[in-house]
Amino acid sequence: MPAPLSLPPSFKSLTYTSPSTPPHLTHAPLPSPSSLGPKDILVKIHAAAINPVDIQLWGNAMIGWVAGKKEKGIGRDYSGIVVGVGDEVRGEGEGRWEVGEEVWGLVMRPTGEGTFSQYVKVTVGIDPIARKPKSWTFEEAAAVPLVALTAFTCLDWLPAANSDGGQRRVIVAGASGGTGIWCVQLAKKLYNCHVTGICSAKNADFVRNMGADEIIDYTSQDIQSTLLSSLPEHRKYDLYIDCVGGTSVFNYWTSLLHRKGAYVTIVGDKTSRTVLGGPITYLTSMSQILRFVKGWVFGPRYANVELYTKTELLEKVLKLEETVGVKIVVQDIVKGILDEDEYEAAWEKIKGYMEGGRVRGKIVVALE
Numbered sequence: 001m002p003a004p005l006s007l008p009p010s011f012k013s014l015t016y017t018s019p020s021t022p023p024h025l026t027h028a029p030l031p032s033p034s035s036l037g038p039k040d041i042l043v044k045i046h047a048a049a050i051n052p053v054d055i056q057l058w059g060n061a062m063i064g065w066v067a068g069k070k071e072k073g074i075g076r077d078y079s080g081i082v083v084g085v086g087d088e089v090r091g092e093g094e095g096r097w098e099v100g101e102e103v104w105g106l107v108m109r110p111t112g113e114g115t116f117s118q119y120v121k122v123t124v125g126i127d128p129i130a131r132k133p134k135s136w137t138f139e140e141a142a143a144v145p146l147v148a149l150t151a152f153t154c155l156d157w158l159p160a161a162n163s164d165g166g167q168r169r170v171i172v173a174g175a176s177g178g179t180g181i182w183c184v185q186l187a188k189k190l191y192n193c194h195v196t197g198i199c200s201a202k203n204a205d206f207v208r209n210m211g212a213d214e215i216i217d218y219t220s221q222d223i224q225s226t227l228l229s230s231l232p233e234h235r236k237y238d239l240y241i242d243c244v245g246g247t248s249v250f251n252y253w254t255s256l257l258h259r260k261g262a263y264v265t266i267v268g269d270k271t272s273r274t275v276l277g278g279p280i281t282y283l284t285s286m287s288q289i290l291r292f293v294k295g296w297v298f299g300p301r302y303a304n305v306e307l308y309t310k311t312e313l314l315e316k317v318l319k320l321e322e323t324v325g326v327k328i329v330v331q332d333i334v335k336g337i338l339d340e341d342e343y344e345a346a347w348e349k350i351k352g353y354m355e356g357g358r359v360r361g362k363i364v365v366a367l368e
C-alpha cells in the first residue's frame, strides 16, 4: 500500500464571482482523502486547457442561477495525478484507481467547478476520466478531452456506410481549430472517410497533415461553388460538421448533402465567439427548430449538438492512439495562471486567444 501523501490544508483556484468580472485567486480547504465520497477521486492538476466555452460561461449568468453566489471556477479539461480515492473505486483494473496514477479527464458541471485549480474532486461515473498514456505529456493530455469528445458526438451523425462501398464524404468547417482537428482525424482514422477541410490558406498543410484529402481556403475561395463542383457524379456529401457557426450553408445544403446525410453543428446559427452556442440555442432560434424537424422528416438531418461526457469515449481515443496514433497539437502553454503576480496577465492572454478565434489546435495552461 502506498504511503499516505502529505497534502496541504488548502488549495488555490482561479475563480470569479459575477459574470464577466475579472477572475481572482481563491483559497479553499482541501478535502482529505478519507472524507471523499465512495466514488470520488481527488486529483492534483498538472495542466488544464482553455476552450471557447470557458469564456462563454464566464460571461453568462446561467452558471450563477445554478451555482448561486459561490465562487465559480474556470476550465473544464485537466490532467494530473491521483492523490485520493473513494472506497468503491479504489484498487487495480478497469473502473478502479490508485494513488499516484496519471490521469486526464473533463469536469463539465453546471455547478461551476473549474480545473484552473491545484486540485479537483471528480466522481467516477459522472466525470469522464482515463489513465494518461506515458507517451503524452501532461500538457498534451489536457489538450484532448473536451474537443475529442465533441468530435465523437459529431461523427455520430455520419450515416451508415454506402451500399455500393463508396467512401463516405465528410466536410469539416473550422478544421484547424481545437475541435476541427479531432473531427478530421476521427473521420479519417476511425471511419475511413474522404475529408474536405475548410480552413484558411495558412493552415492548409496543417489540416492536410491531420488527414484531410482536400482543402477549401475560406479566405479566397467560394465555399458553395467549390463544394458543389467537387461532388462526384451521382454522389452527395454524407456529413457537414460545422465548428464555426452561421447560416450560409442553408442556401444550398440540400444540394450538398444526400437525404440520409446530416448537417451537424456545435455552434448553431450564431457566429459570436463569446456567446454560448450548442443545443441551448434551440430555445431562442425558431429557424434551428424548423430545420431540425424538416430534416428529420425529409432529410438531410440537422442537429445542433452538445458533447457526450463519457469515459468510454476517452478510452476510444486511447485505443486509437495505440493502434494508429493520434495527433495532439498544443499551440501555446501559458504559465502563471495560479501565480499571485502573473495570473491577471495569464488570464488576459488566454482570453485573448479564445476571443480572437485564430488558434491552431489548443492552448494549454501549465499548473505545475
Ligand SMILES: NC(=O)c1ccc[n+]([C@@H]2O[C@H](COP(=O)([O-])OP(=O)(O)OC[C@H]3O[C@@H](n4cnc5c(N)ncnc54)[C@H](OP(=O)(O)O)[C@@H]3O)[C@@H](O)[C@H]2O)c1
Pocket: 051, 052, 053, 056, 146, 147, 150, 173, 174, 175, 176, 177, 178, 179, 180, 198, 199, 200, 201, 203, 218, 243, 244, 265, 266, 267, 273, 277, 278, 279, 305, 306, 307, 354, 357, 358, 359, 360, 361
Ligand atoms: N456544442 C459543443 O459541445 C461544443 C464543444 C466544443 C466547442 N464548441 C464551440 O465550437 C466552436 C469552435 O470551438 P473550438 O474549440 O474548435 O475553436 P477554436 O479552436 O478556438 O477555433 C479556432 C480555429 O477556427 C478557425 N476558423 C475561424 N473562423 C473560421 C471560418 N470562418 N472558417 C473556417 N475556420 C475558421 C481558425 O482558423 P483561421 O485562423 O485559419 O481562421 C482557428 O484555427 C466554439 O464556438 C465553441 O464554443 C461547442
